[in-house]
Amino acid sequence: MTPAQRKPDAAMDAEVREKIHLEILKRTGAYHANDHILLPSGQHTGEFIEKTLVTTEPSFTEGLGAVIAKHFAQWPIDVVLSTGPGASILSHCVARAHPSRPLLVYAAKGITGGKRKVTLPAEFHRLIREGTKVLLVEDLVSTGTTLKLLIELVERRRAQVVGIGALWRRTKKAEVAGKPVFSLVSRDFPTYPPDACPLCKKEMPLNEEFVKRREARRPSSTQEKGEN
Numbered sequence: 001m002t003p004a005q006r007k008p009d010a011a012m013d014a015e016v017r018e019k020i021h022l023e024i025l026k027r028t029g030a031y032h033a034n035d036h037i038l039l040p041s042g043q044h045t046g047e048f049i050e051k052t053l054v055t056t057e058p059s060f061t062e063g064l065g066a067v068i069a070k071h072f073a074q075w076p077i078d079v080v081l082s083t084g085p086g087a088s089i090l091s092h093c094v095a096r097a098h099p100s101r102p103l104l105v106y107a108a109k110g111i112t113g114g115k116r117k118v119t120l121p122a123e124f125h126r127l128i129r130e131g132t133k134v135l136l137v138e139d140l141v142s143t144g145t146t147l148k149l150l151i152e153l154v155e156r157r158r159a160q161v162v163g164i165g166a167l168w169r170r171t172k173k174a175e176v177a178g179k180p181v182f183s184l185v186s187r188d189f190p191t192y193p194p195d196a197c198p199l200c201k202k203e204m205p206l207n208e209e210f211v212k213r214r215e216a217r218r219p220s221s222t223q224e225k226g227e228n
């Protein structure tokens with residue numbers, strides 16, 4: 001095969017892989033399309049990912065984690081670092097499948113003085129220190145804010161971010177703070193302010209279910225607002 005032939009094949013492979021992963025997420029019920037959805041931000045959208053459902057089927061999660069681990073298999077990794085329950089489950093699967101047998105560590109998300117932050121629990125401090133090679137794993141990357149905070153956390157400890165693996169990337173650029181993001185699905189969907197929403201114009205009923213669910217499980221005022 002000549003290099004000229006190989007390139008379209010690789011592009012097609014990526015397309016096919018993405019389609020398979022999208023089908024998996026549809027099967028878990030996490031991906032909603034062809035709807036008119038109110039987001040926590042007040043914006044409207046036609047598509048939505050319900051993060052809590054993404055990791056409900058262990059064999060699927062293991063398969064998805066293995067794909068991310070395979071992508072990073074050529075690099076030694078000491079620690080897989082993530083935040084949040086869904087990302088931690090996926091991270092476990094990535095760490096389990098990576099040939100370096102990395103440890104799994106999570107940072108806690110919170111808000112201090114109105115600013116979002118991530119903190120490494122004290123018992124993990126000895127696991128991320130000078131020279132530690134860290135793979136960051138997230139389920140959904142929307143704005144990249146959480147990843148930026150994780151990168152800062154790792155670099156403050158003079159450890160090294162080897163890469164970023166994600167299930168779904170909504171950002172246009174395949175990088176966060178100069179670090180490439182490898183994602184199983186790369187797909188952004190437009191969100192609209194209500195007064196400029198084409199779905200409102202079509203008089204589609206507005207689905208407020210996701211915002212209601214999110215508010216119902218918010219335990220305290222310390223819970224963060226917004227998305228990843």
Ligand SMILES: [Zn+2]
Binds near residue numbers: 194206
């Ligand atoms: Zn609308």
